[in-house]
Amino acid sequence: MFTDHYELTMLQAALHSGAAHRRSVFEAFARRLPDGRRYGVVGGTGRLLEGLEHFRFGPDELNFLANNNVVNDETLAWLSDFKFSGDVYGYAEGELYFPNSPILTIESTFAEACILETYVLSVLNHDSAIASAASRMIGAAGARPCIEMGSRRTQEESAVAASRAAVIAGFHSTSNLECGLRYGVLTQGTAAHSFTLLHDSEEAAFRAQIGSMGAGTTLLVDTYDVEAAVRKAVAIAGPALGGVRLDSGDLLAQARDVRALLDSLGNTSTRITVTSDLDEFAIAALAAAPVDSYGVGTSLVTGSGAPTASMVYKLVSREGDDGEFVSVAKAAKNKASVGGRKYAMRRLNGSGIATAEVVGIGHEPASDNNDRPLLAKFMTGGVLAAGWTGAEGVVRATARHAASMAEMPGAARRLQRGDAVIPTEYEQATTPRN
Amino acid sequence: MFTDHYELTMLQAALHSGAAHRRSVFEAFARRLPDGRRYGVVGGTGRLLEGLEHFRFGPDELNFLANNNVVNDETLAWLSDFKFSGDVYGYAEGELYFPNSPILTIESTFAEACILETYVLSVLNHDSAIASAASRMIGAAGARPCIEMGSRRTQEESAVAASRAAVIAGFHSTSNLECGLRYGVLTQGTAAHSFTLLHDSEEAAFRAQIGSMGAGTTLLVDTYDVEAAVRKAVAIAGPALGGVRLDSGDLLAQARDVRALLDSLGNTSTRITVTSDLDEFAIAALAAAPVDSYGVGTSLVTGSGAPTASMVYKLVSREGDDGEFVSVAKAAKNKASVGGRKYAMRRLNGSGIATAEVVGIGHEPASDNNDRPLLAKFMTGGVLAAGWTGAEGVVRATARHAASMAEMPGAARRLQRGDAVIPTEYEQATTPRN
Structure with missing residues (x-):
């Protein structure tokens, strides 16, 4: 019951x-990227589809709603039968998005959507925020x-969701075992200061x-004195020592000192991992460090700095009494939206580099051979298409992210604040309905 | 299996x-408050205790760990028998904390802790971050x-966890139905723009x-034109109209206009709710608005602005071979900790106003009659004490928070950046062990 109270009062x-049964099109999109960001990364689609398949109201939920007078009997009866039966399409997980990209579209009755x-x-805002931050870190890490x-x-x-999103954006592995269990991603870790x-x-x-894990393990060397610890580690493990980890202090200077020390002791293949409050800027600053x-x-x-992706979910089109769809949008100041069902593609130049996000309203935008359509069909009549969820979905999203990044102009990887790296263009402008 | 890989490799x-069986004392604390904050609020203790009672490794988890060679057979056997059997004490949920307050202490074998x-x-960092932000908003809202x-x-x-933490810090209600179901808190909500x-x-x-919910409902009036919407709302619902909601635009000016309009139409008891991207500063700025x-x-x-509370969990004391406890602490630069088991109380002056957080190392600090001890015993030998979890725990934590805030000097409620409102004093300084 990950549902806000007002969704059920609206339903009632x-x-x-009687309007609950009108066919409706809802769209999830972000009006803007976080300040200074060049692109966003769609995260969470796979998790969302996994949850949507099992989105039901069971006896505990219905009893709670009844006992607390949240909704009336008619609504309770409708909820007890609910299973999502609509269509879902949108950007593939791992895909990049820009302001007003139509990331997810749900078409069903108003009641269901x-x-x-x-x-x-919840799913898209959280997971996209993490995937977007992770992607910048991967860019900085080279x-x-x-x-x-x-x-x-x-x-x-x-x-667990954050681990999954990080892997989609290119992280090598995670410390989170539950994410390994659920999504088959690689987990990793050795020891904390408490162990020392x-x-x-x-x-x-x-x-x-070393006795338990073998010489290939990574030792944490900054509990007392780093230099003494590295010497002890090499004395015990020998040249096969897998790695050392630094978790405090001036990482740039320490990494240089430790590298020189390891090399002087003959441990040229022992790796150095650093882990102290890193972000994309700190990672970039360590580019020249060993x-x-x-x-x-x-x-x-x-x-x-951007813990949520500020996506919204808006009704953009719905049936009228005559059965025809009508585009709708809020007209009030400073939060106006563009109504109508959206289609989207990425415009690519002859070298395969992205130049624009093209959004068609009510129709597919005109395309030439280079352009890449962005909408995939995830669910038809409530039935999930194959390949988007579970471990398979994570692998697919990881590949999608890497391919989409490869299409971007080089400016996408810049950490300096700037505008979206490609513009969003509406192929046909519409006026918000009033 | 909300566990990092390295915890299990350390265990192995x-x-x-053989050191896994040494009795150990781990402590959760925050070295600092978020920049400029005057106090923190302990959140999550009840959730933590609920989870701790059921923290086990089942067949799926053990198979995953075995198949991925995370740990060896000895460790798998230990995990399959694991049920936490130690002692847990700490600050009551809802209590205020300051830098180095010993918020949670776990005493057990090293392996278990x-x-x-x-x-x-995860639980304390998230829920405390939310409770701390929520408490400032409540202060601003008066x-x-x-x-x-x-x-x-x-x-x-x-x-769900955020809703719970907000209520503990004084929020009146939540839109989150699942939180209502799990913790018995009041839920609320009416309609979105999509409904209009x-x-x-x-x-x-x-x-x-109005036909479905009655005239006492709250209508969202900013889909098209606010003034026209308020007039329509009053015309339909009459003087019994419960409320109107504003979700965009200049809330200060709009609230004044809408209040004047409602009053002029005779709807003097219709309430105004505002909801557009508010934080504690925006709430404070609306203090003079109707x-x-x-x-x-x-x-x-x-x-x-502070999505995590930066709490850490450190080994502060453990048995030696002689069975005696030894205080321990990391000595490395910029992250040094104070070793030893901690006790804490809040020093109050004759008027019942807090003047210091007093932490004793290895013993209870000396106290006079006004001082209030801060540590509660939550679990003894793995058995949970009554009253800290579920709906009962939320009610208790809410009361604790209100009482602790009432003890604070007035400066605690200031939104301007500043230092912790009371200092943390160690009754007996110790030198980190080297």
């Missing part, structure tokens, strides 16, 4: 007026792998870890 | 060295009720809503 009132609002937005380790900085279920402190000496802790991988936590799971 | 290595790290921090309506701006399970757009005219939509209640969304569920 619309059942009362209305009660999905909060769930649709060829070096990023490991997601932010679970502790966000709610426990958000952590548990033992009578740092040496005893290193011996325990670092092999980045562990990213807080800033990833909080969207690096 | 500690089982290998180690694998709870991510779960403990006697006017605040309604939580941010579910769509955060992950769907986070939304669904109908052939605004008048038809208002008639439908607004009756605030609906708060995005900024609430994203912690109003």
Whole structure:
């Protein structure tokens, strides 16, 4: 019952007026990107479809709604039979989006689409915020792998969703085991400071870890004195020592010192991982440091300053009494929307580089051979198409993200604040209905 | 399995060295408050305890760990028998906290406490961030009720936790039905713009809503023209119209115009709710406007600029080979901690106003009659004490928060950036062990 109270009161009132059964088109989109961002990344579509298949109101929910007089008996009866039976299409997960991109479209009766609002937005807003931040980090990291380790900085279920979104945007692996279990993504991790402190000496802790995990493990070397710890680690593990992790201090200077020390001890293939409050800017600043991988936590799971994607879910078209669809949009100041069902494609130049997001209102925009259509059909009459959910969906979304990034002009990867890297163009402007 | 990979590799290595069975004391605390905040609010304790009772590794989890070679057979066997059997104490939910307040303490074997790290921090970091932001909004709103309506701006399970945390900090109600179901909190909501757009005219939509919900409902009046909508609403519902909601535009000016219009039409008891991207500063700015209640969304569920509470979970004390406890702490630069088991109380002056957070290391701090001890015992030998969880826990935490706020000096309610409103004093300084 991830539903806001007002969705059910609207449902009740619309059942009362009869308008609940009008065919309706709802659209999820973002009016803007977070300040200064060049693009957004669609995240959560797979999770959304997984949940939509099982979106029901069971006895506990119906009893709660009845006992608290949230809705009347007619509405309770409708909810008890509810199973989504509409059509869903939109941008593939992992795809890039821009202001007003029609990211998700739901066509069904008003009643069915209305009660999905909060769930649709919760999933898309959260997961897209994380995927969008993650994608910038991947750009800053270049060829070096990023490991997601932010679970502790966000709610426990958000952590699983955030891990999943990070992997879609290009993260190599995650510390979150539940995400590994649910989505088959690679998990990784070795030890915390508490493990060192548990033992009578740092040496005893290193011996325990290597004895149990093998010399290829990564040792955390900044509990006491970094240089002494690296020397102990090499003395115990030898040249096969897999890696060392730095989690505090001046990472740039420390990485250089530790690299030089490791090399001088003959451990030229021991890797250095850094993990202290990194964001895309800190990662970029470490580009010249001898670092092999980045562990990213807080800033990833909080969207690096943009913890939500500000997507909205609006009725854009619905049947009238004559059965014809009518475009609709709110006309009030500062939040006006563009009504009508949308179609979208990415305009590419002869070199395959994106130049615009083209949105057609009420029809597919005209296209030449280079243009790439952006809408996929996820559900038809409530039946899910194959390949978008579960582990398969994550693999597909990861590939989609990489391919879409490869199409972008180089400016997309700039961390400096700027406008959307390509403009959104409406092929046919419409006037909001009044 | 809300657990990071490294917790299980540490467990394996500690089982290998034998240190896994050492009695250990872990502490959750925040080194600092978010920039400029005067206090933090402990949120999530009840949820944490609910989860801790059911924290187990089932067949699916164990198979995943085995198939992916996360841990060895010895560790799998230990996990399959795991049920938390330690002691948990800490600050009551709803209590205020300051830098280094010992918010939660877990005493058990290293093995048991180690694998709870991510779960403990996920819950406390998220829920405390929301409760802390919510408390400032309540302060800004004064006697006017605040309604939580941010579910769509955060992950769907986070939304339930955020609603719960908001209510603890003093929110009147929430739009989140699942939170109502799980925790018995009041839910509220009426209609969105889509409901108006669904109908052939605004008048038809208002008639439908009033026909179904009664004249006491709240009508959304900014889909087209606010003044015209208010006139229609009053014409249809009469003087009994419950309320109108404004969701866009210049809320200050609009609230004045709408209030004057309602009064001129005789609707002096029709309430005005405003809901457009409010945070504590916007709420404060509306103090002089004729607004009756605030609906708060995005900024609430994203912690109003501080989406996580930056709490950490550290080993502070553990048994040595002789069975005696030894205080431990990381010594490395810029993240040093204070080792040792902590006790805490709030020092109050003769007027019952808080003057300091007093933390004793290894012993209860000396107290006079005015001082209030802060640590409660939540679990003993894995058995939960009564009254901290479920709906009962939310009621108790709400009362705790209100009482603790009443003790604070007036500066706590200031929105301007500043230091913690009371200092944290260690009764006995210790030197980090090296």
